Amino acid sequence: MRNRKSVRTITIASGKGGVGKTNVVANLAIALRKMGKEVLILDADLGLSNVDILLHLAPRYNIQHVIRGEKRLRDVIVEGPCGVKVLPASSGVQELTHLDAFQRVRLLEEFESFDGEIDVLLIDTSAGISENVAFFCVASREIVVVTSPEPTALTDAYALIKVLFTRYQEKDFRILVNSARNPEDAKEVYRKLAVAADRFLNVSLDYLGYLPFDKSVHEAVRAQKAFLEMYPGSAASRALEEVASRFVEPGREDAKGGLQFFMGNLFAMTGEAR
Numbered sequence: 001m002r003n004r005k006s007v008r009t010i011t012i013a014s015g016k017g018g019v020g021k022t023n024v025v026a027n028l029a030i031a032l033r034k035m036g037k038e039v040l041i042l043d044a045d046l047g048l049s050n051v052d053i054l055l056h057l058a059p060r061y062n063i064q065h066v067i068r069g070e071k072r073l074r075d076v077i078v079e080g081p082c083g084v085k086v087l088p089a090s091s092g093v094q095e096l097t098h099l100d101a102f103q104r105v106r107l108l109e110e111f112e113s114f115d116g117e118i119d120v121l122l123i124d125t126s127a128g129i130s131e132n133v134a135f136f137c138v139a140s141r142e143i144v145v146v147t148s149p150e151p152t153a154l155t156d157a158y159a160l161i162k163v164l165f166t167r168y169q170e171k172d173f174r175i176l177v178n179s180a181r182n183p184e185d186a187k188e189v190y191r192k193l194a195v196a197a198d199r200f201l202n203v204s205l206d207y208l209g210y211l212p213f214d215k216s217v218h219e220a221v222r223a224q225k226a227f228l229e230m231y232p233g234s235a236a237s238r239a240l241e242e243v244a245s246r247f248v249e250p251g252r253e254d255a256k257g258g259l260q261f262f263m264g265n266l267f268a269m270t271g272e273a274r
Ligand SMILES: Nc1ncnc2c1ncn2[C@@H]1O[C@H](COP(=O)(O)OP(=O)(O)OP(=O)(O)O)[C@@H](O)[C@H]1O
Pocket: 014, 016, 017, 018, 019, 020, 021, 022, 023, 024, 045, 047, 049, 125, 126, 127, 178, 179, 180, 211, 212, 213, 214, 215, 217, 218, 221, 236
């Protein structure tokens, strides 16, 4: 019998765009690989600044081809730095949340064939609270909300948390403050968000950590490389490694659920296409 292991499913979301989600996903994936984890990134961002561009990959297919039965999942997934696997969804995201019964079964089978090979599924989403972002957040076990210290980013992060709580009863959020000046600044940003969430929503947040503003991030983006690879000793890389180590703390493994469990959750949330 195949060895079934549970998969950590983590959606990275933000209220405001451009706060660093894709960079967090790509670099976190590499950091977790270096810690021996098998990582799959689901690039569920409908926009342009995608994981494949950031990591200089050239995927030929996306999940649309699997949904339509034209390709197997294995043919669509591309390999990035350090053996990180990337499943491009891009324009297939809309389709993914509107499947008919036959397509759902096919996709579940495809994901099942990957079970036992993946430890962590990281989902990069579009900014804001569109319906499909909510679906990924609810279907995954963990939600990481990325915000920068800017007041507009904070307000939008709060709005995202509010919608996920009031409409979807989500109560657990981990906050990552990106582009902070220093750890104190980041903690203060988190505190503001946590106070508002506690006072007005009665939701308690969890501080995941921070990444400093670091021009090596920008340089790496321009070179289409992960900053963790291009500038391993940079302040951003060291902070990112600390965040990654928090993900492998014991006691945080999922009790159950492989990849197809996640897909099942996603389908349970979304309507069947007619
Ligand atoms: N810690 C940082 N220090 C300096 N610059 C950063 C940092 N994090 C992100 N950036 C800059 O912000 C830009 C946007 O980052 P990224 O594409 O990861 O954001 P995003 O949240 O995925 O955006 P979108 O909402 O458009 O998907 C990067 O190209 C980079 O130049």
